[in-house]
Amino acid sequence: MITFRYHVVSLVAVLVALAVGIALGGGPLSEIGRGDDATQSAEKDNARLSDDLEEAELVAGFQDQVTESLAASSSSAALKGQTVAMVTTPGVDPKLVSALVNQVKRSGGAMTGTFAMSQALLSSDGSSLVDNLGAQLVETTTDSGVDDAATTYARMGQLISRAISSSGPGGEPVDKGASNILSGLEAAELFSTSSGGTKRSNLVLVVLGDDLKGDGADKILGGLVTGLAQGSGGTVVAGDTDSATLAALRGHDEVTSVVSTVDSVQSGAGQLATVSALAAERSGEPGSYGAHGNDGAIPRG
Numbered sequence: 475m476i477t478f479r480y481h482v483v484s485l486v487a488v489l490v491a492l493a494v495g496i497a498l499g500g501g502p503l504s505e506i507g508r509g510d511d512a513t514q515s516a517e518k519d520n521a522r523l524s525d526d527l528e529e530a531e532l533v534a535g536f537q538d539q540v541t542e543s544l545a546a547s548s549s550s551a552a553l554k555g556q557t558v559a560m561v562t563t564p565g566v567d568p569k570l571v572s573a574l575v576n577q578v579k580r581s582g583g584a585m586t587g588t589f590a591m592s593q594a595l596l597s598s599d600g601s602s603l604v605d606n607l608g609a610q611l612v613e614t615t616t617d618s619g620v621d622d623a624a625t626t627y628a629r630m631g632q633l634i635s636r637a638i639s640s641s642g643p644g645g646e647p648v649d650k651g652a653s654n655i656l657s658g659l660e661a662a663e664l665f666s667t668s669s670g671g672t673k674r675s676n677l678v679l680v681v682l683g684d685d686l687k688g689d690g691a692d693k694i695l696g697g698l699v700t701g702l703a704q705g706s707g708g709t710v711v712a713g714d715t716d717s718a719t720l721a722a723l724r725g726h727d728e729v730t731s732v733v734s735t736v737d738s739v740q741s742g743a744g745q746l747a748t749v750s751a752l753a754a755e756r757s758g759e760p761g762s763y764g765a766h767g768n769d770g771a772i773p774r775g
Contacts, residue, residue, distance in 0.1 A: 584645075608626060618655075680709065
């Protein structure tokens with residue numbers, strides 16, 4: 475986790491390096507004959523900066539501990555009684571997945587499973603397969619819940635939602651229809667179960683990995699997440715601070731009107747904001763949160 479301590483230490487380290495460079499370049503190395511005065515001055519400067527570094531580390535550590543303690547106490551029941559399914563895109567950091575799973579649990583929620591979208595699902599080259607399989611699954615799934623007017627990727631998102639989520643607060647068992655959808659998607663290598671999957675959740679968290687490549691990739695993912703949102707009790711999409719894919723999704727009104735987005739999820743603060751966004755989704759109020767969020771760092775209230 476990138477903490478306040480990290481930024482302070484990095485900054486002071488740069489200052490130390492600059493000070494040493496100046497002392498050497500402008501001091502004893504530039505005028506060898508100046509004697510010991512320049513060397514002693516440089517040593518004093520380095521000692522002072524070293525003390526400053528130690529103090530900065532101490533203060534930063536204190537602030538980190540206070541922030542973490544306050545965050546833990548304020549979010550400990552944010553997801554009490556709620557269930558969460560996590561869906562990842564290719565290239566996601568496994569450590570980030572683990573951190574988010576732990577944060578959901580610390581917030582009182584229960585994970586029903588983690589799932590992965592494949593590159594084939596997110597590539598325009600696979601659109602025919604996605605379209606044909608989607609139509610087939612709608613026909614073979616009892617109570618698919620798919621909108622007749624849904625486009626190819628929105629329909630697939632609705633099918634995935636039917637398989638892994640429900641609108642009930644505590645989630646529901648995986649029934650025959652859900653199993654049929656998951657089996658079809660896994661056979662086509664479009665979507666897979668990473669862990670769990672024995673129960674459907676009421677909240678869905680989509681965690682972005684590497685930025686998507688190819689024409690229209692953001693629109694494909696946009697269709698999938700809007701479909702996911704239709705059958706769940708709330709959907710949140712989370713990505714890194716500099717995620718171009720998340721920035722592109724935020725540019726589509728049809729996405730932001732039904733799902734919440736959170737950036738900076740690689741940080742502890744971003745993970746707390748993600749949990750807060752999931753909790754806020756229960757009231758049907760999507761928002762844009764994080765360092766670049768239009769609605770602030772975290773949901774209000």
